[in-house]
Amino acid sequence: MTPIEPIAERRPQHLPNDEPACCKPHPFVDVDRLSLHYGEKSAFQDVTLSISKGRITALVGPSGCGKTSFLTCLNRLTDLIPACLVSGRITIDTLDVLAPQTDVIRLRRRIGMIFQKPNPFPLSIRRNLEFPLREHGLRDRTQLSTAIETALRDVGLWDEVKDRLDSPALALSGGQQQRLCIARALALSPEMLLMDEPCSALDPISSGIVEDLIVRLRGRYTILIVTHNLAQARRIANDAALFWVHNGAGRLIEAGPAKQIFEDPRDPLTAAYVSGMRG
Amino acid sequence: MVKTLSRSQNPREWLAFVLVWGAAAVVTATFCWLLGDILWHGLSRLSWTFLTAPPESAGRRGGIGPILVSTFLILGVCLAVSLPIGVGTAVLLAEFTLDQGLFGRMTRRSLDVLAGVPSIVFGLFGNAFFCKTLGLGFSILSGGLTLACMVLPILIRSTEEGFRAVPASYRLSAAALGLSRTTTLLHLLLPAAVPGLIVGLVLGVGRAIAETAALIFTSGYVDRMPESLLDSGRALSIHIFDLSMNVSGGDANAYGSALVLVVLLLLINGTASWLATVGLHRKIVTV
Ligand SMILES: Nc1ncnc2c1ncn2[C@@H]1O[C@H](COP(=O)(O)OP(=O)(O)O)[C@@H](O)[C@H]1O
Ligand SMILES: [Mg+2]
Numbered sequence: 001m002t003p004i005e006p007i008a009e010r011r012p013q014h015l016p017n018d019e020p021a022c023c024k025p026h027p028f029v030d031v032d033r034l035s036l037h038y039g040e041k042s043a044f045q046d047v048t049l050s051i052s053k054g055r056i057t058a059l060v061g062p063s064g065c066g067k068t069s070f071l072t073c074l075n076r077l078t079d080l081i082p083a084c085l086v087s088g089r090i091t092i093d094t095l096d097v098l099a100p101q102t103d104v105i106r107l108r109r110r111i112g113m114i115f116q117k118p119n120p121f122p123l124s125i126r127r128n129l130e131f132p133l134r135e136h137g138l139r140d141r142t143q144l145s146t147a148i149e150t151a152l153r154d155v156g157l158w159d160e161v162k163d164r165l166d167s168p169a170l171a172l173s174g175g176q177q178q179r180l181c182i183a184r185a186l187a188l189s190p191e192m193l194l195m196d197e198p199c200s201a202l203d204p205i206s207s208g209i210v211e212d213l214i215v216r217l218r219g220r221y222t223i224l225i226v227t228h229n230l231a232q233a234r235r236i237a238n239d240a241a242l243f244w245v246h247n248g249a250g251r252l253i254e255a256g257p258a259k260q261i262f263e264d265p266r267d268p269l270t271a272a273y274v275s276g277m278r279g
Numbered sequence: 280m281v282k283t284l285s286r287s288q289n290p291r292e293w294l295a296f297v298l299v300w301g302a303a304a305v306v307t308a309t310f311c312w313l314l315g316d317i318l319w320h321g322l323s324r325l326s327w328t329f330l331t332a333p334p335e336s337a338g339r340r341g342g343i344g345p346i347l348v349s350t351f352l353i354l355g356v357c358l359a360v361s362l363p364i365g366v367g368t369a370v371l372l373a374e375f376t377l378d379q380g381l382f383g384r385m386t387r388r389s390l391d392v393l394a395g396v397p398s399i400v401f402g403l404f405g406n407a408f409f410c411k412t413l414g415l416g417f418s419i420l421s422g423g424l425t426l427a428c429m430v431l432p433i434l435i436r437s438t439e440e441g442f443r444a445v446p447a448s449y450r451l452s453a454a455a456l457g458l459s460r461t462t463t464l465l466h467l468l469l470p471a472a473v474p475g476l477i478v479g480l481v482l483g484v485g486r487a488i489a490e491t492a493a494l495i496f497t498s499g500y501v502d503r504m505p506e507s508l509l510d511s512g513r514a515l516s517i518h519i520f521d522l523s524m525n526v527s528g529g530d531a532n533a534y535g536s537a538l539v540l541v542v543l544l545l546l547i548n549g550t551a552s553w554l555a556t557v558g559l560h561r562k563i564v565t566v
Contacts (some may be wrong), residue, residue, distance in 0.1 A: 075455060077451060077454055077455060079454075080450065080451065080454055082377055104457075105457045105459060106457070107457075108454065108455055108456065108457035109456075109457040112455070112456075113452075113455035115448065115451065115452060115455075117448065119446075119448040119449070119451075119452045121449065121452070121453075121467060122470075122471065131458075131466065132456040132457070132458060135456075135457075135458050135459070135462050136457065181452070184456065185455075185456070188456065188457065
């Protein structure tokens with residue numbers, strides 16, 4: 001496997017400004033009539049959605065409408081669930097994600113995932129970052145420590161932990177752990193980040209810090225974020241998509257630019273949801 | 280808490296209190312009495328010569344040198360065989376079979392039945408299979424293999440529980456980082472499953488080192504120093520049994536041997552829990 005070049009070298013020269021309208025929509029992920037079943041039970045059905053490069057797309061909707069399940073299709077974590085059946089098409093860049101011959105290890109390296117509950121490994125802070133990097137072929141000590149420092153700086157954790165890189169990651173606070181998990185994903189230089197309610201298990205201050213971090217990552221990464229916090233979605237998202245449970249299965253109700261979804265929704269359900277009347 | 284409960288309170292609560300503490304006291308007292316008895320009679324026998332010298336006059340005099348060596352050899356064979364098979368099977372059961380699948384269910388059920396089979400049955404099986412069918416005769420190898428069969432069910436089940444106790448989030452986050460299943464298993468799941476493995480080992484080794492019935496028919500009685508694994512060798516527990524049941528005037532040395540056995544058991548327990556805490560801590564901090 002080719003060694004990973006440090007993130008800094010891949011960073012665009014001009015970071016896009018933080019205005020929600022950050023770059024022209026340019027499709028990166030194409031989801032076509034995607035459905036997912038857990039055994040007999042349908043999690044979501046017939047979702048067709050396009051996700052633009054470098055932008056933040058927020059996935060909103062009530063609990064149980066299949067948002068998490070949708071994310072896990074994109075990096076094929078669904079492979080880990082025995083009775084899980086996915087049908088439809090997902091194209092990322094030019095890669096056919098669901099094709100059996102797709103190299104899932106490479107796919108998952110291109111698409112990082114952040115979970116609702118921070119889940120660092122029970123290793124030291126350094127080892128949490130070093131372990132996946134080594135696994136993907138980076139062995140050189142200096143390159144490793146550069147990559148680790150860059151990733152920790154990217155998430156604003158470097159100054160907080162640089163003196164205790166060898167202490168257990170689980171001793172960090174929840175917010176720090178979540179940022180460490182983001183750093184761990186960033187260290188592999190992914191192109192896209194899937195974030196499943198990354199702030200919902202954190203206290204308001206940590207949540208704010210992580211939210212600011214996500215905004216800073218805009219442009220460098222294509223971000224698909226599930227959030228229950230509509231105010232947060234309004235603040236950070238360029239695009240938004242609303243899922244809803246319909247006849248026992250999740251459906252995509254409406255998708256489009258965040259401004260339009262929140263201010264001028266076409267669908268009455270969306271209007272009710274974003275105004276806080278339902279959901 | 281203890282002092283606030285008095286007779287004046289609800290009598291049923293008082294009764295429960297007495298029963299619970301009474302039971303605990305009986306258990307502790309029995310253990311102390313047993314230990315005290317062994318210490319009282321055995322301590323005077325204990326010396327370096329006793330630990331190294333060969334037994335004389337059927338064990339009445341002399342020491343337990345060859346018997347200790349045989350015991351460790353039997354235990355070594357048992358561990359060398361049961362550890363890899365045990366961990367392998369536990370990994371298979373916990374990580375590669377469906378919880379509700381037929382294969383997993385059947386294997387688990389069989390193991391649970393095997394774990395409850397009396398050791399004498401294992402002894403007879405070992406005699407028939409290892410000694411006769413495989414032609415290993417009465418030997419340390421036969422004894423060790425028989426013990427391995429006996430401790431495997433315990434070892435597998437508790438290691439499997441160790442793997443199951445690892446949070447699912449480790450597997451998900453490892454997979455999401457593009458780590459292969461083998462790497463995840465070796466570097467994340469295995470270290471996290473070590474406590475379960477250690478519990479299984481302590482239970483298994485404890486059972487093995489104190490085993491008599493399974494060894495009488497397999498590793499035999501011979502109290503000479505074994506020269507190879509194919510020699511017969513007498514285990515410590517058999518020596519104690521023999522001295523106290525078949526040899527008149529062997530009681531003093533029986534007590535001495537029993538004391539050694541108890542100390543060994545305590546040492547194994549202590550080392551295991553020390554390994555579990557220190558080893559795991561090191562794993563977490565530096566690896
Ligand atoms: N591993 C699983 N096995 C079976 N059903 C599941 C599994 N994960 C989720 N589900 C079901 O699929 C539906 C969608 O769940 P999920 O994707 O977690 O929704 P959300 O993230 O929007 O709350 C729910 O009804 C849930 O019970
Ligand atoms: Mg969810």
